Amino acid sequence: MPAPASAPAVRFDAVSKVYTTPRGPLQALDGVSFDIAPGEFFGLLGPNGAGKTTLISILAGLAHATQGQVTVMGHDVRADYVAARHALGIVPQELVFDPFFSVRETLRIQSGYFGVRGNDAWIDELLEGLGLADKAGANMRQLSGGMKRRVLVAQALVHRPPVIVLDEPTAGVDVELRQTLWQFVAKLNKQGHTVLLTTHYLEEAEALCSRIAMLKKGRVVALDRTANLLAGTASTMLRFKTDDALPDDIAAQARVTGRIAQVTAHDAAEVETMLGRLRAAGVRVEDLEIGRADLEDVFLEIMQGQQ
Known part of the structure; x- marks a missing residue:
C-alpha cells in the first residue's frame, strides 16, 4: 500500500x-x-x-x-x-x-x-x-x-x-x-x-x-x-571550582561534578547575589566562568519541574 x-x-x-x-x-x-x-x-x-x-x-x-x-x-x-x-x-x-x-x-x-x-x-x-x-x-x-x-x-x-x-x-x-x-x-x-x-x-x-x-x-x-x-530557560550559567561545601540554597540547585559546580542564574543581579552568598559562606572559588546555559541545564530544569 x-x-x-x-x-x-x-x-x-x-x-x-x-x-x-x-x-x-x-x-x-x-x-x-x-x-x-x-x-x-x-x-x-x-x-x-x-x-x-x-x-x-x-x-x-x-x-x-x-x-x-x-x-x-x-x-x-x-x-x-x-x-x-x-x-x-x-x-x-x-x-x-x-x-x-x-x-x-x-x-x-x-x-x-x-x-x-x-x-x-x-x-x-x-x-x-x-x-x-x-x-x-x-x-x-x-x-x-x-x-x-x-x-x-x-x-x-x-x-x-x-x-x-x-x-x-x-x-x-x-x-x-x-x-x-x-x-x-x-x-x-x-x-x-x-x-x-x-x-x-x-x-x-x-x-x-x-x-x-x-x-x-x-x-x-x-x-x-x-x-x-x-531560550526559554535560565540564560546564564556560573561555573567554578571549589573544595568547600556550598550553602544549602545554592547546593540545592547546583550541578556538581567533582570539584566543578555549575549554577543557573536568570540575570546579572542574580549572578551578583549568588557570588555574594558564596563569599559570605567562605566558599573559595577558583576558575570562575560566566556563560550561557546549555541543553543539559534546560533538561535538568524541565525534569526537576515535572512531578
Whole structure:
C-alpha cells in the first residue's frame, strides 16, 4: 500500500503501553503524540525509565502499543509492517553480531534480508564513510567494541532507509568514532534522510537536533525547537571550582561534578547575589566562568519541574 504523499516521516499518535508485572500494571507510555517531519534531525531525550526504549521498540515492531498508532512514512507499523520496516533503519544500544562472518559478508547478508541485490557499491561507501574499509575482510569477533558499533550503524543503513533511528549510538565509544559517525549521519541527513536520535550526551543533541522531545514517566513534558528550549530557560550559567561545601540554597540547585559546580542564574543581579552568598559562606572559588546555559541545564530544569 503506498504511503500518503504528505505523511510525516514518523508519527506517534496517542501511544500508550502498559506492561503486566507481578506487582500489577506498569504504565511505560501514557498518550505520547508527536510527528517527525521528513528530513528532520529529531532528538528524543529523557532519564532512564522515561519510556524511550519502549517507544522505539514499538516503532521497530518489537513491541505493540496498548493504545494508539505509530506510522513510518505513512505505513502503520502493525497493519503495514513490511513497508514500515523497509523504511526504517535502527542502530540498537546493544552490540549484537554474528561471529562467523566478515564485515562485508555481514552487510551483504543484511542486504539480503531486505531483498536488496547488487549492493556492493553502497556497502563500499558505508565502509569508507564509517572508517571500516580496512576491516572489510575481518571477522566480526576480531573487532573492538567501537568497530562493532560502526558495523551496527552500517547494517542499519545498508538498505538505504529514509528513516534512521540511532538509539544511544555513541555510548561507551571513543571520540574518533563519534566524529566519524556524526559526519556520516549529518551527510545522510543533508541528503534528505530523517534521523531520530536518543542520547544521554546532551551536547550531541544540542549540536545536531533541530527539534527535541523530552519524556518523563512515559509522558512528553517538552516538545519544541532546540533554539526555543534554550531560550526559554535560565540564560546564564556560573561555573567554578571549589573544595568547600556550598550553602544549602545554592547546593540545592547546583550541578556538581567533582570539584566543578555549575549554577543557573536568570540575570546579572542574580549572578551578583549568588557570588555574594558564596563569599559570605567562605566558599573559595577558583576558575570562575560566566556563560550561557546549555541543553543539559534546560533538561535538568524541565525534569526537576515535572512531578
